Amino acid sequence: xxxxxxxxxxxxxxxxxxxxxxxxxxxxxxxxxxxxxxxxxxxxxxxxxxxxxxxxxxxxxxxxxxxxxxxxxxxxxxxxxxxxxxxxxxxxxxxxxxxxxxxxxxxxxxxxxxxxxxxxxxxxxxxxxxxxxxxxxxxxxxxxxxxxxxxxxxxxxxxxxxxxxxxxxxxxxxxxxxxxxxxxxxxxxxxxxxxxxxxxxxxxxxxxxxxxxxxxxxxxxxxxxxxxxxxxxxxxxxxxxxxxxxxxxxxxxxxxxxxxxxxxxxxxxxxxxxxxxxxxxxxxxxxxxxxxxxxxxxxxxxxxxxxxxxxxxxxxxxxxxxxx
Amino acid sequence: xxxxxxxxxxxxxxxxxxxxxxxxxxxxxxxxxxxxxxxxxxxxxxxxxxxxxxxxxxxxxxxxxxxxxxxxxxxxxxxxxxxxxxxxxxxxxxxxxxxxxxxxxxxxxxxxxxxxxxxxxxxxxxxxxxxxxxxxxxxxxxxxxxxxxxxxxxxxxxxxxxxxxxxxxxxxxxxxxxxxxxxxxxxxxxxxxxxxxxxxxxxxxxxxxxxxxxxxxxxxxxxxxxxxxxxxxxxxxxxxxxxxxxxxxxxxxxxxxxxxxxxxxxxxxxxxxxxxxxxxxxxxxxxxxx
Numbered sequence: 001x002x003x004x005x006x007x008x009x010x011x012x013x014x015x016x017x018x019x020x021x022x023x024x025x026x027x028x029x030x031x032x033x034x035x036x037x038x039x040x041x042x043x044x045x046x047x048x049x050x051x052x053x054x055x056x057x058x059x060x061x062x063x064x065x066x067x068x069x070x071x072x073x074x075x076x077x078x079x080x081x082x083x084x085x086x087x088x089x090x091x092x093x094x095x096x097x098x099x100x101x102x103x104x105x106x107x108x109x110x111x112x113x114x115x116x117x118x119x120x121x122x123x124x125x126x127x128x129x130x131x132x133x134x135x136x137x138x139x140x141x142x143x144x145x146x147x148x149x150x151x152x153x154x155x156x157x158x159x160x161x162x163x164x165x166x167x168x169x170x171x172x173x174x175x176x177x178x179x180x181x182x183x184x185x186x187x188x189x190x191x192x193x194x195x196x197x198x199x200x201x202x203x204x205x206x207x208x209x210x211x212x213x214x215x216x217x218x219x220x221x222x223x224x225x226x227x228x229x230x231x232x233x234x235x236x237x238x239x240x241x242x243x244x245x246x247x248x249x250x251x252x253x254x255x256x257x258x259x260x261x262x263x264x265x266x267x268x269x270x271x272x273x274x275x276x277x278x279x280x281x282x283x284x285x286x287x288x289x290x291x292x293x294x295x296x297x298x299x300x301x302x303x304x305x306x307x308x309x310x311x312x313x314x315x316x317x318x319x320x321x322x323x324x
Numbered sequence: 325x326x327x328x329x330x331x332x333x334x335x336x337x338x339x340x341x342x343x344x345x346x347x348x349x350x351x352x353x354x355x356x357x358x359x360x361x362x363x364x365x366x367x368x369x370x371x372x373x374x375x376x377x378x379x380x381x382x383x384x385x386x387x388x389x390x391x392x393x394x395x396x397x398x399x400x401x402x403x404x405x406x407x408x409x410x411x412x413x414x415x416x417x418x419x420x421x422x423x424x425x426x427x428x429x430x431x432x433x434x435x436x437x438x439x440x441x442x443x444x445x446x447x448x449x450x451x452x453x454x455x456x457x458x459x460x461x462x463x464x465x466x467x468x469x470x471x472x473x474x475x476x477x478x479x480x481x482x483x484x485x486x487x488x489x490x491x492x493x494x495x496x497x498x499x500x501x502x503x504x505x506x507x508x509x510x511x512x513x514x515x516x517x518x519x520x521x522x523x524x525x526x527x528x529x530x531x532x533x534x535x536x537x538x539x540x541x542x543x544x545x546x547x548x549x550x551x552x553x554x555x556x557x558x559x560x561x562x563x564x565x566x567x568x569x570x571x572x573x574x575x576x577x578x579x580x581x582x583x584x585x586x587x588x589x590x591x592x593x594x595x596x597x598x599x600x601x602x603x604x605x606x607x608x609x610x611x612x613x614x
Binding site for chain 2 (some may be wrong): 282304316
């Protein structure tokens with residue numbers, strides 16, 4: 001049967017290929033795959049590159065994440081590297097244009113591909129991450145990368161997964177006048193690094209905080225995430241740079257992420273208790289206060305896929321066990 | 325032709341002479357060829373999803389049913405899934421075929437899965453709809469074909485994008501030491517709404533549902549589940565294939581009389597492990613809880 005399947009597929013593929021080849025090369029093919037990265041100054045010597053608050057698409061090339069760099073007298077400290085080799089190149093160019101210096105330290109805040117597939121452009125000995133992040137990237141990096149090749153296509157050309165070689169088992173690091181405090185959290189993933197720059201009071205929160213862009217949950221533990229948000233709120237800071245969304249001067253990103261996750265959890269519980277299946281649960285009505293959050297509908301659907309089975313197991317009554 | 329049918333054909337001809345017998349014996353294969361020729365004489369309509377596998381799927385999974393008389397594409401057969409499979413091991417699917425009168429069976433197929441057939445559901449005293457989750461090996465059409473009393477297959481479906489590999493990964497359960505101990509644990513609940521005949525039954529059975537396509541792990545999956553009311557009345561049959569998700573979680577809509585206190589689920593997997601459980605049905609008046 002497999003043989004038949006394969007031959008049918010080949011037949012299908014060649015008949016499909018013809019009209020594509022016959023079509024004139026459209027503007028789609030001609031679009032230059034170039035990221036238009038801009039550095040926004042947020043504090044002394046400190047810059048962010050704000051990503052689009054969208055999902056990955058062939059249009060945005062995966063420019064959907066916030067990346068930050070700090071110009072110290074020892075060299076540039078970079079927080080996260082973006083989704084692809086091409087992004088890393090554009091970022092490196094932007095850093096050099098802005099500071100005229102080389103990168104001496106890179107942090108990967110967690111193991112998700114939008115935060116570390118630009119690693120290739122930097123010296124892996126200088127890339128630091130929490131031990132669980134390194135482990136996660138070793139295990140899942142290739143899958144993440146091939147999924148992004150599938151979604152982003154040519155934007156990903158030449159991208160390889162580079163594992164950070166420096167495990168963060170220290171509480172702070174100093175470059176020039178800037179002392180960077182390492183703040184390991186959990187909840188968005190198994191290891192979420194936030195970094196506080198004591199010189200400027202900028203708190204780089206990674207994906208513990210989202211702002212006006214719905215939080216993502218593929219590896220989330222909601223209970224731990226809430227706990228982390230509670231702790232992060234106590235840390236004195238001037239500005240928060242969320243993993244996704246604009247720079248935040250009012251701690252709104254902490255509150256919004258917390259309220260959203262609470263609401264999500266309540267609705268998943270309610271759905272499971274009223275007997276809804278996953279498809280029905282994903283149709284939950286979005287309250288007014290969340291209407292302005294980008295990609296919320298898509299992220300709710302994704303979150304249902306990530307979290308619903310756990311809620312079902314908690315809620316559906318145990319009835320017995322089969323004989324074996 | 326099944327073994328049983330062949331045997332009964334044979335006994336009909338017992339009275340004939342040896343020579344006739346020989347002819348009959350020779351004619352059996354010929355007859356079976358002519359049956360399949362008859363099958364292909366049923367026109368297969370153009371696929372609304374443009375799947376390269378559609379003709380083959382129709383021949384393999386629909387026209388093999390001896391009651392088949394016709395196939396029609398029917399947009400009233402609703403197959404709900406997300407556009408993209410977020411988790412290729414757990415793609416939620418909801419099939420609603422209530423628009424078909426006298427639905428005899430619902431066959432669910434994922435054309436481009438290495439094992440395309442997902443399940444066959446025969447609603448007896450139940451609505452012609454159900455939801456469940458499946459594994460997907462790659463982007464694929466997911467379709468539901470509903471056979472009515474007159475032998476007409478009503479086919480609807482949708483296309484799901486997915487990253488690869490859902491069918492060839494080992495079950496998540498094997499990451500836990502206690503999977504054997506917890507094998508075939510059953511959870512479930514029934515919801516009733518006042519004034520509505522159809523109830524909602526959701527259940528989940530802990531099972532790895534191995535496809536046999538992961539290295540060194542043979543196929544191991546629940547094959548059949550039967551649903552009965554309090555008086556032994558058959559509510560429905562569910563024939564399951566490998567692509568149903570690990571720890572299958574299924575929603576059905578059995579029609580229960582007011583006095584029904586439980587639905588019995590009986591079944592087995594392909595290694596003979598038995599499933600036998602009663603899901604208590606609440607009184608109709610308690611339905612307002614939610």
